């Protein structure tokens with residue numbers, strides 16, 4: 599496979615979609631990011647790495663962090679995580695409130711906001727400092743000691759927290775949040791505000807391509823089954839109410855964020871990260887989805 603040539607072609611095709619859609623504007627710190635950015639990085643389990651465009655520029659990973667928070671929760675707590683959060687697609691927007699009341703405060707899955715808030719609550723009960731622990735793992739798994747929190751984004755999320763606060767308070771009223779609600783929200787926002795590049799994300803994603811073992815780390819982080827579970831949830835729930843469309847077009851486990859990043863996994867082979875801030879109506883990067891679709895179509899590699 600001539601990966602550099604492949605990335606050139608993808609870059610060329612995806613460029614037509616760069617800037618189409620809308621940059622997230624629910625907080626000013628994200629609304630300012632230029633829509634024309636586009637980066638792609640692929641990281642193979644054998645150590646090879648190929649990048650193109652703005653692949654070394656850090657951006658707010660937003661909901662892509664839900665993958666890493668869940669991984670840390672499973673690492674600490676194992677299967678009991680599933681007692682308080684489901685494993686089914688929601689078919690609703692990522693910040694929807696309606697389903698939660700019908701379903702007694704148990705979120706459909708860990709990749710919608712409500713689910714990630716429960717995962718964060720689990721983390722607060724199992725780790726003295728989940729944010730530092732998450733950052734330490736990401737730094738070690740990527741070899742980049744500079745990965746950190748964008749404080750401006752985290753503060754801005756806190757200032758505009760009404761919807762996420764409503765979700766958390768409602769779940770607390772159902773007994774599905776155990777820590778202090780504000781602490782859960784602050785920690786959740788810190789995770790959303792982690793700043794990483796496509797290169798970093800692709801490296802971090804290798805833990806899922808490698809069945810729970812990161813190539814840069816001695817110690818296995820997840821069991822093989824846990825890595826399978828996360829990949830399966832990324833495929834079925836990782837792009838919210840567009841998960842069916844994403845699976846149909848791309849055919850890979852993928853997790854998006856409203857910062858415009860998407861992390862995709864090809865088990866046994868590689869992890870791919872794309873970034874372009876303009877989003878479709880579901881909150882997924884338009885050029886990013888296009889690039890991933892092109893990747894699997896041109897290579898013929900997907901999980902199917």
Ligand code: GLN
Pocket residue numbers: 659660661662692693711755762790854855856857881
């Ligand atoms: N910080 C965003 C929120 O909580 C994350 C959502 C996303 O990336 N889909 O609304």
